[in-house]
Amino acid sequence: MEDRTFKAKLVRYIDAGFPIIYINTFEEDKVDSLIPEISSGKEVYEWNETNGYIDFETKTPLQEDCTLERMLDQLKTPDLLDRKILIFKDITSYLDEPRIVSKVKGLARMINQGVDATVIIVSSVLVIPKDIEKYVTILEMDYLNTDEIKTIIRGFVKDNLNQQVDEKLIEEFALAFKGLTEFEILNLLALSYADDGDLTRKDLRLIFDQKQQMIKKAGILEMIPLKETIDDIGGLENLKAWFIKKAKVYKNMNNAKKYGVDMPKGVLIAGVPGCGKSLNAKAAANLFEVPLLRLDMGRLMGKYVGESEGNLRSAIALAEAISPCVLWIDELEKAFAGIGGSGGGAEVTTRLFGNFLTWMQEKESPTFVVATANDITKLPPELLRKGRFDEIFYVGLPNKEEREKIFNIHIKKRRPQDLKNIRVKELVSITEGFSGADIEGVVKDAIESAFAEDKTSIQTADVIDAIKDTHSLSEIMKDSLEKMTKEYENRKFKSASK
Numbered sequence: 001m002e003d004r005t006f007k008a009k010l011v012r013y014i015d016a017g018f019p020i021i022y023i024n025t026f027e028e029d030k031v032d033s034l035i036p037e038i039s040s041g042k043e044v045y046e047w048n049e050t051n052g053y054i055d056f057e058t059k060t061p062l063q064e065d066c067t068l069e070r071m072l073d074q075l076k077t078p079d080l081l082d083r084k085i086l087i088f089k090d091i092t093s094y095l096d097e098p099r100i101v102s103k104v105k106g107l108a109r110m111i112n113q114g115v116d117a118t119v120i121i122v123s124s125v126l127v128i129p130k131d132i133e134k135y136v137t138i139l140e141m142d143y144l145n146t147d148e149i150k151t152i153i154r155g156f157v158k159d160n161l162n163q164q165v166d167e168k169l170i171e172e173f174a175l176a177f178k179g180l181t182e183f184e185i186l187n188l189l190a191l192s193y194a195d196d197g198d199l200t201r202k203d204l205r206l207i208f209d210q211k212q213q214m215i216k217k218a219g220i221l222e223m224i225p226l227k228e229t230i231d232d233i234g235g236l237e238n239l240k241a242w243f244i245k246k247a248k249v250y251k252n253m254n255n256a257k258k259y260g261v262d263m264p265k266g267v268l269i270a271g272v273p274g275c276g277k278s279l280n281a282k283a284a285a286n287l288f289e290v291p292l293l294r295l296d297m298g299r300l301m302g303k304y305v306g307e308s309e310g311n312l313r314s315a316i317a318l319a320e321a322i323s324p325c326v327l328w329i330d331e332l333e334k335a336f337a338g339i340g341g342s343g344g345g346a347e348v349t350t351r352l353f354g355n356f357l358t359w360m361q362e363k364e365s366p367t368f369v370v371a372t373a374n375d376i377t378k379l380p381p382e383l384l385r386k387g388r389f390d391e392i393f394y395v396g397l398p399n400k401e402e403r404e405k406i407f408n409i410h411i412k413k414r415r416p417q418d419l420k421n422i423r424v425k426e427l428v429s430i431t432e433g434f435s436g437a438d439i440e441g442v443v444k445d446a447i448e449s450a451f452a453e454d455k456t457s458i459q460t461a462d463v464i465d466a467i468k469d470t471h472s473l474s475e476i477m478k479d480s481l482e483k484m485t486k487e488y489e490n491r492k493f494k495s496a497s498k
Ligand code: ATP
Pocket: 232, 233, 234, 235, 236, 272, 273, 274, 275, 276, 277, 278, 279, 280, 372, 374, 406, 409, 435, 436, 437, 438, 440
């Protein structure tokens, strides 16, 4: 099998004569430690803001106070450039200067024409001027695997703590750190240690919170706190039973595999707004006992060429690094509308879609995808074909039994003491066409009004008043709901409800 490690990729790109390799990472030190292993006898020079133009190996200046521009000038002929690797750090702020960009482009062209050299840009931010875009190949650093993370933790324990840390706790820390860089992990270890001079299970909470922020800063995924459980969902019994079965497989992956069970891939939940699709994504992560990452498809679509693909790649790489996890892809139809059309935008979407399908098909990591969509007519048929997802469910408006359960859940959540006063069956009979969100809204309104009127409890009549004041979803979306229901019936999707 092809070696897909970061180092192997870097070597391949250098050998293949890629002129500019852009390593997008916070971990300069890690790149530095790899360079001697991949330079294969070439001279390696570096430019950085602090030291200027230096010999990479000895770190001695090749010229005092050399600016980036002057360094570039000194390499402008093929014989000066030949058999060199040039490492650029801290240069992103210079990449909006046309003179610098044009000189970097000059180097790239010489390399393209056969000069044996490579430019490597190392930066935590990605800035690629249009003029050099076609010469640049982006390379992301690999995420650390669990064993590497454990080695970092053990190293930290050895250097800082007087006593041993339980191996089971190290495992738990390692799992919590997945998806973070070495730098981030060491910072979090130091922070966990600083409060009481120890690493304990209660530090996991802190790590989780910090990790949530770090993921947020990276900008493409959001880590959602897990509050909702399967018991917060009224009805949708088929879907819930399906999740419970998958959870058993997912939580016993090794045994399941040995038994011959396929790794669960994911599920597409389509249907009516406000009827529990998001709720199910959240409850699934809780059931699987893994973190929930939300990928917002609207945000993923960047405005620069190639940006959306880069974003999707990064999102998937991060999710895989954090896995086991549930990756919730919200509003799937937003990303893939316009597939197969013509024009720049449509091409990007089509490519993006291709990448996504390939990933779904080949995925080996325990990243369980829960995709949700309101309008499946906008989704490309390839996605709905068997084999992409383990199953496709549609969620419709809740039926009588389901409405009863949803009323009970929401009343119990807020006013458990009033449940006995309320004739839920009566409410159910007058709420045909209400979505779960409508029912929740009605309960909230009734409670608010009762409070405003200084009532000691809420009664059936209060809820009925709120119902009368509500325009249900089926009233508001009558036509499109009918169309949608027909569509699901035609396609014979599984119903989430019993
Ligand atoms: P959208 O497509 O608009 O995002 P959705 O189908 O994802 O809608 P949710 O966000 O899951 O809908 O539901 C909105 C709110 O309505 C939930 O937070 C929940 O409180 C309530 N709700 C919806 N369906 C149910 C249900 N079956 N049981 C209990 N509560 C429900």
